[in-house]
Amino acid sequence: MNTVPFGPRNPPEDPLLAKAAALPKDVAPSRDLWPGIAARIAKAEVAPARPVLRWPLTLAAALLVASVSALLTWSLVRDPQSATPAVIAAAPVPAGDFVPVSYGPNSGLTAKELAARDELFTQFRGAFETLRPETRDAIVKNLAIMQTAADQIDAALARDPASGMLKGMLVGTYKQELQLYSTVVTSHDGLTRRT
């Protein structure tokens, strides 16, 4: 999220480079290369787990994504009506004075990423109630700050939708939101690393 703007920016001014830019970016190989790839990755070990020490955020997010997949099928996220009552009960609408950060239409965040965030928010909401008033206050204020940031980035993206910098900032804000929930949830009394 911090190293961003990779990808095409403004079109080159030079007519020669403009012609280069018009060339097809996708070229199909003469044969299907997948079987060769599949054979080689089958031999390799399964992708190793992320190192926990350095990236607690991604571990928490990965765990939550895994638990979301277990609770909710992809079709459920698309069509809540198809859920069984038990599953709906597992992801209640958060009551009370605040809701997760809302990212605008230009965010590029997937429904699955938002579902993972919502699931984490539900757990966070429970732990939140047990915190000190000044801590709860600080959290609510900072969620509002994140919401303002998301709104500003979204407005900027509407004007410059190709900006990798802006998209990266938005993903960064989303990750900060996840990190906040994750810290509160994993520090909560009764929820230990061993369970």
Next chain:
Amino acid sequence: MPAPLAESSAELVVRASRGDSGAFEDLYRQHVGRVYGLCLRMTGQPESAEDLTQDTFVSAWRSLPGYEGRSSFSTWLHRIAVNAVLAKRRSPQGRNEVSMTDEAGEQMDFEAAAAMDEATPIDVERAIAGLPPGARDIVVLHGIYGYSHDEAAEMLGLAVGTCKAQLHRARHLMRTRMGEEHAT
């Protein structure tokens, strides 16, 4: 490139990084054209480009846990592909393989990638193919794939100034070559 492609890549990446090779195959199908296109233009050799494309995806599978989403998945794949191309060039095996052009810029036989658009002149593709490797790399990354000078420089492991100089040289060579084409 249609934007929704990037969205489904994110879901597939999450699944693939947990070992789901079916998801990884979908990612392959979505991105192989772009990876092969880059390898083909950088090497000028379809067979080499196919090997490098496979190397790229195998390497990507292994490195997937390290993909943090800082750049788009397509760009991340391109970084891996560029590394693979450069590594092969430096290897003794790579040096023995017939290069498309020698350093003097003498053009050899080349089958340009078929132009999808009638209006796009094939001679541009051939002019790029006719460039010496250093100049060709920067035209492929900056000219065709739209990476900025800084991005291209970083991917190629060069200083930005060197890249700009290569681009300048490339433009000059291409103009000459395309001028020659028209003249004959």
Next chain:
Amino acid sequence: MSNRNPWLVAAILAAITAPAAAQQTITKRATVAPDVTIEVSNVQGSVEISAWDKDEIELVAELESAKDELEFEATPRKVSIEVDRPDGRRYGRDQEDAHLKLHVPRGARLDVDTVSAEIAVAGVRGPQTLQSVSGEVNTQAFDAPVSASAVSGEVTIAGTGGKAAIQTDNVSGSSTVTGARGDFQGEVVSGEIHATIAVAQNVDVSSVSGDIVLDAELAAEGEVDMETVSGTLTLNLKPPVNADFDIESFSGDIEVCFGPKAHSTSKYTPGSELSFTQGQGGARIELQSLSGDIRICDR
């Protein structure tokens, strides 16, 4: 070890407030491996860890509440310590504290998390992951990775010039990192980051609205990435500066006290950008902001 260390250790430990009369005092000891993994979980009060030269762990727990339960499990390779507080109780200033004081082998690996308990670590050279919601986090960094995070607590990491990769995460609290070297990654929402880093190899800091000040001496091929939505980015570089700069702001000001002036990105989009090479180039520096101002200087 520098001469400052004994002073620093005392200062860190003194920051922990003295406990009130304890309902329970429990002492535990175990023989452990020099690189034992120690997990500590506490709710309120403090966790104070200092290193010693024995292959032994000693815990002195002072629990003000009779209802808190202490769990202690130890094998030579792993020790788990947890203060359990019955569910459903709300936490507040008048709730009772649990103070955990540990002596651990110098090479121990630490994994500490608390809700509001302060965390203070001194002299431990193994990898550390320290997390609190509202407690302060205070530690030293040597050569092994240190990761500290807090929601509203302040994080202070005193590097000792070793090669520890340091990572901090805050929401409203701030992180202050000194004596760092090599790799540093910091994220903050509205708090601040102040970091001093020598031989900056891989530095990556970001904030939503908080201000970031980085004092850095660049490694030859170092990479520095700073990003903010609306905070201020200040980068003070030790001269001579040999780096490629890539700076972009959507609506903030860019001020660099050397090199060319920023120019508009394009007539189609707002914002300004600045890309240039200073000196011989080599290091790579990228700063981005939405509306925050960017300031870079080499003096």
